Amino acid sequence: MKITSRVLVILLSLGIATQAADQLIVLKAARLFDGKSNTLSQNAVVIVQGDKIVDAGSNLPIPSGAQVIDLGDATLAPGFMDAHTHLTADFSGNYNERRLQQLDLNVSEQAIRATAFARATVEAGFTTVRDMGSRFVASHEFVDVALRNSINKGVIVGPRMLVATKGIGATGGHFDPTGGFRDFLFGREPDYTDGIANSPDEIRKTVRFEVKNGADVIKAAVSGGVLSLGDEVDTPQLTPAEMTALVDESHRLRKRVAVHCHGDQAAREAIEAGVDSIEHGSFMKPETLTMMKKKGAFLTPTLMASEWIMGKLDNYPPVLQAKAKAATAARSEMFRNAVKMGIKISFGTDAAVYPHGQNAKEFKLMVDLGMSAVDALKSATANDAELLGIGQKVGTLEKGKLADVIAMPGDPTFDITATERVSFVMKEGKIIRQGLPTSRGTAEATSSPDVSDPVD
């Protein structure tokens, strides 16, 4: 990584650099990806004042008195976004050990670990995440809300978060926190306070409860999942009437709806009900993708999740191995079809299934399955900003947007893995990182080998 820095200010090597609010900062690099153009421009200049971008483009004149940070042979880009993370969890090790750990560790300790996951994520260049569910069995804590608020208040360093709280699902479904445990081990059946609902009215009540407690977005499991013990991966888990209630109540409260869905029938019913995004979508048939295109719903493919599980199958019980194999076998063709058909694709990885901070490995998986490098970059910038409903503020490098700016070495349209070597991260005008990261998440994260086994 060759980065020549002609830094006219002394930047703090750790944490957030302190900068005067009115000081102009000029970021320079060989190339610029603005988040929406199909090509990179040369001789990038991004001018930042306070938390905003004053101007961005090629060969812009440098205002006098500005601090100039020259990042050399690098590409400046908008801060990446990940539309599907779980920053309050880590499921990346041995499944049964992690399941036991959930019961061993008190929730406060899990929350403290989450602060390290948040830092690893933003230091990897992901300045915004949509966090898709945070639950602790037999606990009513809202750790994702606490994490989001602590980041917003500057107490800890992490990405901007839009959180889903518990997520919503059916009894015995993918989101039932007691699924796979002995009956009544935790003293009662989960209810709306755990995100579990079993009728349209209960769904509405649960949406209201989650919004009351701080949800920015509503997440629901409408089909089975891979890492749950009590269900089949592709069976529908909410009725069409329940999905209609879910979407109607969420949209009335101005919250977007993201649904965990592998199965084709559940996807069709969810798209018909008007959900904003399908998460995973493994078994979706071309006809279902056609419906999706007509409705304008996004696909969040989370290729990293199945890639990680398939690379470490021995970590999972046989019943989950079988589900992972079936979902992975189907998802590659589904993704290729979605790219060919021009479905709106958002960037999301299911971070927590793999160690936090490796989010950018999703880019190469997308490109390997037929997406152009520029479209992959757009998925993590302008597309995610549109899906999250924050396109007015972030997602592109343009005058007036919040100054979330990253740099990666070389040209990512030539070598997409440059996204995995982000060397500079600015969030809202504050430098989070320049040079080596201060953190790599957990010990488990550093000891895990790279995800490199192709699974197609």
Ligand SMILES: [Zn+2]
């Ligand atoms: Zn997930």
